[in-house]
Each structure stands twice: as C-alpha cells, then as structure tokens.
Amino acid sequence: MTALWLLFLSLGAAGVALCLARAAAGPTTPDRVVGVDGTVTISIALMVLLSSFFDRQIYMDVALVYAVLGFIGVLAVARYMERGV
Amino acid sequence: MIYIAILTVAMLIAGLAAYFFRDLIAAVVACAAVSLIASVLFYLLQAPDVAMAEAAIGAGLTTAIFVIAIRKTGRYEK
Numbered sequence: 001m002t003a004l005w006l007l008f009l010s011l012g013a014a015g016v017a018l019c020l021a022r023a024a025a026g027p028t029t030p031d032r033v034v035g036v037d038g039t040v041t042i043s044i045a046l047m048v049l050l051s052s053f054f055d056r057q058i059y060m061d062v063a064l065v066y067a068v069l070g071f072i073g074v075l076a077v078a079r080y081m082e083r084g085v
Numbered sequence: 086m087i088y089i090a091i092l093t094v095a096m097l098i099a100g101l102a103a104y105f106f107r108d109l110i111a112a113v114v115a116c117a118a119v120s121l122i123a124s125v126l127f128y129l130l131q132a133p134d135v136a137m138a139e140a141a142i143g144a145g146l147t148t149a150i151f152v153i154a155i156r157k158t159g160r161y162e163k
Contacts, residue, residue, distance in 0.1 A: 029110050043125055059133050062140060065141055072144065073148030076148055
C-alpha cells in the first residue's frame with residue numbers, strides 16, 4: 001500500500017516539476033501562464049491525494065478553495081492578452 | 086523534509102524571476118507561482134487555514150489587481 005502511495009505522489013511531483021520547468025524556460029509569456037496554471041491544477045490533485053493520505057478532512061478544504069479561486073488570475077491575464085481587462 | 090527544501094529553493098527562484106523579468110505580465114505570473122508554492126508549503130507544514138487564506142488572496146486577488154494596474158500603466162519596464 002505504501003508503495004502505491006509513493007507511486008501516486010511521485011507521479012504528481014513529476015508533473016509539477018515538468019510544469020514548473022516549462023514555466024521557467026518558456027520563451028513567451030503565454031507559455032509561462034499555461035505552465036503555472038498546469039502547476040496549480042496538479043497541485044490541487046496532490047492536495048486531495050495528501051488529504052486522503054493523512055486522513056484529515058480539513059486538508060480537503062484547501063484544495064476546494066484553490067479550485068474555486070485558482071482560475072481567476074489566469075482569467076485576468078488571458079483577458080488582458082486578448083483585448084484588455 | 087527534503088521536499089520542503091526543494092520547494093523553498095523553487096520559491097526563491099520564482100521570486101528572483103519576478104524581480105528580473107522586464108515583461109511585467111510574466112513578473113505577475115512568477116508572483117502567482119511564489120504564492121502557489123507558499124500555499125503548498127503552508128499545507129505541508131500542517132497549517133491548512135493559513136494555506137486557505139494564502140490561496141484565496143494570492144491566487145485570486147493579487148494577480149487580478151496587478152493585471153488591472155498593468156492595464157492602467159504599461160506592460161514593459163523601461
């Protein structure tokens with residue numbers, strides 16, 4: 001069972017690392033935006049997974065708040081790039 | 086505890102990127118990355134309420150306000 005948890009968390013950490021590498025290396029600004037947004041999404045999945053791993057309900061609320069509010073920043077940047085806020 | 090050190094170094098790199106970017110939109114995105122990593126650190130250090138506040142303020146509010154301010158002024162730093 002522990003090996004399975006380790007596999008899940010390693011896959012999530014690898015996804016976060018790849019998205020952060022894209023955000024760090026991206027030549028244009030939209031690359032960085034999409035990289036950070038992918039990091040946010042995978043982090044939400046990791047938070048839900050860790051909430052189940054630690055067996056604590058309150059940890060799920062952080063993932064919920066982040067999922068509800070995390071898209072606002074990307075939305076603002078996308079609207080700015082398309083035609084202004 | 087090695088992952089906390091890795092996350093701290095990533096946060097430092099993102100903060101330096103926010104300082105050195107000439108394109109201010111990219112700097113705002115780097116600032117959002119700093120806020121995200123800080124929230125994950127609070128989560129891992131077992132302070133979920135602080136992580137919730139950091140998520141609400143850092144992810145939603147500051148990025149939108151910075152983008153509105155850049156819209157009113159200028160995108161590129163001289």
